[in-house]
Amino acid sequence: MAVRLRWPEPPPAVRRWLPEPGEPIAPPATSSKLHDDRIAARLGIALAVTFTVCFLTGLWSHVQQDPPTWLAIPARPAGLYRITQGVHVITGLAAIPLLLAKLWAVWPRFVQWPPFRTVREALWRAALLPLVGGSLFLLGTGTANIAGWYPWKFDFRKAHFAASWLTMGGLLIHVAAVAGITAAALRRSLKEDDATDGRLSRRGFLGVVGAAAGVVTVTTAGATVRPLRALSVLATRDPGSGPQGVPVNRSAADAGTRGVDLGAYRLRVEGRVATPLVLTYDEVLAMSTRTASLPITCVEGWSASADWRGVPLRDLLRRAGAEPGAEVVLSSLEQRGAYRTSKVGQDHAADADTLLATHLDGQPLDPDHGFPLRLIAPNRPGVLQTKWVTTVEVR
Secondary structure, X not given: OOOEOOOOOOOXXXXXXXXOOOOOXXXXXXXXOOOOHHHHHHHHHHHHHHXXXXXXXXXXXXXXXXXXXXXXXXXXXXXXXXXXXXXXXXXXXXXXXXXXXXXXXXXXXXOOOOOOOEHHHHHHHHHHXXXXXXXXXXXXXXXXXXXOOOOOOOOHHHHHHHHHHHHHHHHHHHHHHHHHHHHHHHHOOOOOOOOOOOOOOHHHHHHHHHHHHHHHHHHHHOOOOHHHHHHOOOOOOOOOOOHHHOOOOOXXXXXXXXXXXXXXXXXXXXXXXXXXXXXXXXXXXXXXXXXXXXXXXXXXXXXXXXXXXXXXXXXXXXXXXXXXXXXXXXXXXXXXXXXXXXXXXXXXXXXXXXXXXXXXXOEEOOHHHOXXXXXXXXXXXXXXXXXXXXXXXXX
């Protein structure tokens, strides 16, 4: 049996802004028909779906960059990360108008008096803090990340990952708490007791919100979905622009790797190998090469396909006498940066299309694409496709 709590009456100056106690969402202070549990239920379902998809695809991206020791990241399908990260960004952006509309529909709940009447309701309302706060944080910082704007000092990826778990925990509690109310609201027609004075109806409101989410999707998805490229006026990156027709996030000038002296450059294959290798750029070019058509996919959601030519990493490892299944770490000429080194798992190291690329679409790599050598591999985030490679270490 629920324990009911007794609350004092608020001051008269505050009382006029509060709804009457009871179940209906809409308080007497507003005549809007849009503060309605029927609208809230439908928007809640849409948000639950988009947030769940966004969370799962974001979790996969995090695991790709920080894989646990027990999980082997597959190299195939080659375009899997392109799909999952594109869906992650698209669903995140589409959730923005849905969240704003949901907050508008339920805002009287945030100022209701008493704030809660039972311990169960208190726990439910406490879960709104990580749910609403986390949602606003994730969508706000995620959009800023896509735009390349970082007004904060914290590590975006770690903060985003932690906030996503808090938000999903709040979502699960919220769904469990309002399941009965949602089910009852879904059984009621949106037209029941609807506005008849020419103002926006409930169905019209949901139509506008759905259209807004659709417009956001269409005008940004072209960064990943090629047929929508011409419509993606809000996308932060055109996947067909950039040096050699492929975008870059970090240029050679940013990394301090422009103007590499090929006379002094050496590619080293070292560590747990039978025969350490020290190769000049010309010696690398003289090795047997392979061409692979692979996408490069940024965590910000854009992706572009290209033909890459280079030396298969597995051929280098065989030549050096590395044991199959060893951990491989690539290091860059770049002296600073969170991704100047990257690990290559067993499945990727054994794949024929994991290359130390020298050419892009038939032309030598532009310095911004990692000249003289860069890693390109299937099903791998762009931040892990290390550029300006100088060392291959077998551990």
